[in-house]
Amino acid sequence: MSIHPIGVAVPSARGANAPPRALDVERVRADFPILGREVHGQPLIYFDNAATTQKPQAVLDALMHYYSNDNANIHRAVHLLSEQATRAYEEARHKVCRFLGAAAPQEIIFVRGATEGINLVAHSWGRANLHAGDEIILSAMEHHSNIVPWQMLCEQTGAVLRVVPISDDGEFLLDEYEKLLSDRTRLVAVVYVSNSLGTITPVRRIIELAHARGALVLLDGAQAAPHLPMDVQELDCDFFVMSGHKVYGPTGIGVLYGKAPLLERMPPYQGGGDMIKSVTFAKTTYADLPNKFEAGTPHIAGAIGLGAALDYLESIGRERIALHEEMLLRYATEQMSELRGVRIIGNAPHKAAVISFVVDDPPMAALDIGTKLDLEGIAVRTGHHCCQPVMDRFGIPGTTRLSFALYNTTAEIDVFLDVLRGLIADADRKRTGSVSEGPFSVAYAADSFSPASDIEPVYPRAAADSPQAAAQELIEEFELFDDWVDRYQYLLERGEEIPPLPEAFRTEANRVRGCQSTVYLWARKKPGTTDVIEFLADSDAELVRGLIALLERLFSGQRAEDILAFDVEGFFARLGLDQHLTLGRRNGLAAMVQRIRHFAATLTDRKE
Numbered sequence: 048m049s050i051h052p053i054g055v056a057v058p059s060a061r062g063a064n065a066p067p068r069a070l071d072v073e074r075v076r077a078d079f080p081i082l083g084r085e086v087h088g089q090p091l092i093y094f095d096n097a098a099t100t101q102k103p104q105a106v107l108d109a110l111m112h113y114y115s116n117d118n119a120n121i122h123r124a125v126h127l128l129s130e131q132a133t134r135a136y137e138e139a140r141h142k143v144c145r146f147l148g149a150a151a152p153q154e155i156i157f158v159r160g161a162t163e164g165i166n167l168v169a170h171s172w173g174r175a176n177l178h179a180g181d182e183i184i185l186s187a188m189e190h191h192s193n194i195v196p197w198q199m200l201c202e203q204t205g206a207v208l209r210v211v212p213i214s215d216d217g218e219f220l221l222d223e224y225e226k227l228l229s230d231r232t233r234l235v236a237v238v239y240v241s242n243s244l245g246t247i248t249p250v251r252r253i254i255e256l257a258h259a260r261g262a263l264v265l266l267d268g269a270q271a272a273p274h275l276p277m278d279v280q281e282l283d284c285d286f287f288v289m290s291g292h293k294v295y296g297p298t299g300i301g302v303l304y305g306k307a308p309l310l311e312r313m314p315p316y317q318g319g320g321d322m323i324k325s326v327t328f329a330k331t332t333y334a335d336l337p338n339k340f341e342a343g344t345p346h347i348a349g350a351i352g353l354g355a356a357l358d359y360l361e362s363i364g365r366e367r368i369a370l371h372e373e374m375l376l377r378y379a380t381e382q383m384s385e386l387r388g389v390r391i392i393g394n395a396p397h398k399a400a401v402i403s404f405v406v407d408d409p410p411m412a413a414l415d416i417g418t419k420l421d422l423e424g425i426a427v428r429t430g431h432h433c434c435q436p437v438m439d440r441f442g443i444p445g446t447t448r449l450s451f452a453l454y455n456t457t458a459e460i461d462v463f464l465d466v467l468r469g470l471i472a473d474a475d476r477k478r479t480g481s482v483s484e485g486p487f488s489v490a491y492a493a494d495s496f497s498p499a500s501d502i503e504p505v506y507p508r509a510a511a512d513s514p515q516a517a518a519q520e521l522i523e524e525f526e527l528f529d530d531w532v533d534r535y536q537y538l539l540e541r542g543e544e545i546p547p548l549p550e551a552f553r554t555e556a557n558r559v560r561g562c563q564s565t566v567y568l569w570a571r572k573k574p575g576t577t578d579v580i581e582f583l584a585d586s587d588a589e590l591v592r593g594l595i596a597l598l599e600r601l602f603s604g605q606r607a608e609d610i611l612a613f614d615v616e617g618f619f620a621r622l623g624l625d626q627h628l629t630l631g632r633r634n635g636l637a638a639m640v641q642r643i644r645h646f647a648a649t650l651t652d653r654k655e
């Protein structure tokens with residue numbers, strides 16, 4: 048037996064498919080209707096729980112019941128429905144209070160999510176209390192939502208951010224933290240469980256040390272609340288934030304916990320209805336806690352749904368859930384550590400059920416891994432996970448992340464491992480195999496240059512008389528495919544036809560920022576012309592190479608004026624790319640288009 052950081056005794060490694068005795072996973076799974084669906088013809092395996100969790104029937108029923116029976120605005124009317132809605136909303140607050148171990152429901156403020164909770168503290172407490180030269184300490188593994196609000200606050204007040212570094216294993220470095228603490232430290236805002244690495248930070252010690260210096264502590268509990276039993280009084284944190292949708296509740300609802308004396312001294316965050324005692328044009332007096340911080344009509348159904356989610360978690364037992372997830376984490380970690388070429392990012396000894404990894408050999412972009420897993424019905428998250436500083440710390444553009452929940456099983460992990468092994472084997476074969484020839488390859492000879500050679504690369508020539516004509520051909524080709532799985536496949540194949548960009552072109556100046564993968568793009572004026580553009584580009588992600596092939600087909604060899612006049616957004620919409628590419632990928636595509644258009648503008652009088 049080993050002791051889990053939260054004090055739960057955990058059985059040592061089990062056999063591959065032995066379910067933990069403590070939790071009847073099949074029964075739990077039956078509570079989640081969505082787990083019965085298929086994705087791309089395969090049973091759904093949902094490993095993106097750190098982004099959001101699925102909802103049990105009890106939560107869906109609570110929402111349905113509220114809207115079917117009790118729907119009314121709260122706190123304001125004397126009629127029965129309003130009383131019932133108010134009671135249900137306030138009951139939800141009591142449930143959150145118990146869930147977090149707060150001293151009183153007045154300390155529970157309903158907000159939109161962890162992000163809004165942090166912004167509330169930054170805006171209200173921060174502006175009232177911070178001055179130039181004061182310091183806020185964060186860790187190097189914060190989610191952007193626990194970085195950006197503090198940066199904004201620093202800009203407004205002249206306060207300064209200090210960042211606690213992390214080790215190569217992704218541990219919070221307590222020694223470094225102690226060195227940063229000083230009499231200037233006013234607030235320590237740290238993540239409890241890292242969403243990108245899974246690290247459980249030593250919050251007790253962090254809080255003790257901060258308090259010894261007279262600083263307050265805000266815990267970002269967005270990932271802790273779903274995984275760890277929680278007692279904010281015992282932890283003695285000053286603020287704690289969480290999101291409902293990560294604990295099996297609805298989106299759009301979350302919680303800020305604050306110690307009552309602190310919240311009482313803080314000015315309101317937003318003004319409006321329901322947060323006042325009296326209003327005249329001369330002066331407004333504010334309501335008591337918690338209403339002072341809940342201006343306007345709140346997400347009533349969301350709070351009720353969150354209450355139902357917490358009831359559900361309690362009915363299963365949070366320690367049993369922690370035990371089950373610990374078993375999944377250990378099993379997946381052991382198995383993945385044996386996969387050649389796979390590197391887990393984040394190996395802290397105290398971790399929650401999150402595994403971030405990269406595949407180094409053969410090199411595979413996280414974007415491609417995620418896209419291919421999706422085609423097998425496996426939902427994972429890829430990219431920087433809103434933790435760009437973490438990716439910079441490890442010198443990688445992003446990871447593929449598995450995050451487990453109480454309904455996941457070792458059998459699902461086995462399916463994932465099989466698929467991943469297959470993807471790695473495919474990539475290995477491709478690496479040693481030859482470049483295929485497809486319809487796009489007429490534009491350039493696939494072997495006309497190699498990264499090591501000095502030979503002038505062959506630029507893709509015009510695929511049609513104009514971007515419009517090329518676009519029309521592409522639309523017709525895309526229409527040959529019935530669904531997006533086939534279109535993706537088509538794009539991937541086109542991407543395979545792009546020759547690798549010679550090393551000499553992989554410069555910082557040619558790097559296209561804003562993409563989740565590494566992308567280089569080099570454009571030039573076609574020799575012998577005054578206004579024809581040709582360009583080369585490459586990426587470590589196969590799908591992005593497919594998009595590059597699309598752009599080459601549209602734009603390379605075309606006149607700058609024609610490129611600038613072409614409605615590229617309209618074209619993407621006609622292909623359906625606006626709906627079928629994630630925001631991150633659309634941003635990357637937009638960044639490449641912007642680079643080409645910018646170059647086109649330099650050949651004309653137009654401004655981009």
Ligand SMILES: Cc1ncc(COP(=O)(O)O)c(C=O)c1O
Pocket residue numbers: 097098159160161162163190192193238240241242267269270290
């Ligand atoms: C550690 C952490 N903090 C904060 C957030 C922000 O949560 P939300 O988007 O629900 O406000 C997330 C979301 O992924 C998170 O993982």
